[in-house]
Amino acid sequence: MGMAEEAFERMRRIAFEGEHVERMAALGVRTKLSPGVIKTLVRLSKGDGISMGELARGFGCDPSYITALVDDLDAQGLAHREPAPDDRRVKTVVLTKAGRKLAAEIDAVLSVPPAAFAALSNDELRQLRELLDKILDAAGPATPGASAPRVKVGVASS
Numbered sequence: 001m002g003m004a005e006e007a008f009e010r011m012r013r014i015a016f017e018g019e020h021v022e023r024m025a026a027l028g029v030r031t032k033l034s035p036g037v038i039k040t041l042v043r044l045s046k047g048d049g050i051s052m053g054e055l056a057r058g059f060g061c062d063p064s065y066i067t068a069l070v071d072d073l074d075a076q077g078l079a080h081r082e083p084a085p086d087d088r089r090v091k092t093v094v095l096t097k098a099g100r101k102l103a104a105e106i107d108a109v110l111s112v113p114p115a116a117f118a119a120l121s122n123d124e125l126r127q128l129r130e131l132l133d134k135i136l137d138a139a140g141p142a143t144p145g146a147s148a149p150r151v152k153v154g155v156a157s158s
Helices: 003-016 019-031 035-044 052-059 063-075 097-110 115-119 122-139
Strands: 079-084 087-095
Touching: 003 019, 019 035, 019 097, 035 052, 035 063, 035 087, 035 097, 052 063, 052 087, 063 079, 063 087, 087 097
Parallel strands: none
Antiparallel strands: 079 087
């Protein structure tokens, strides 16, 4: 395993194990929403509406899965579909006022760093932030459907 893979594995463990997983589970119980619906709700809160096709491309999933997620949000009164202004055949998903409020509450819970971050000094946290910014800049835009540049695995290893 190369250095890039080892670093990425550690990032995955932070994101997909421990406190974050427990928070997602607690949010699911409290909101009665699945992790997929929660993720969709948070993604929709970052803008003023997004097409269902863009959501599917951004999540890397089948459009039928997005339909099911949006159906759940709609049934809960958290989002609704609108025809896209430039093409009425395309449906844009827009959060309701209740959906925006719940998304803000969820984002507040998920934005709290794990307690283990206390093991780092302010200088180390600043360095980590700068390194992650560098990675995000290299990855390109974070909008659904946008393609990040292809990077050879292990190129940055040393």
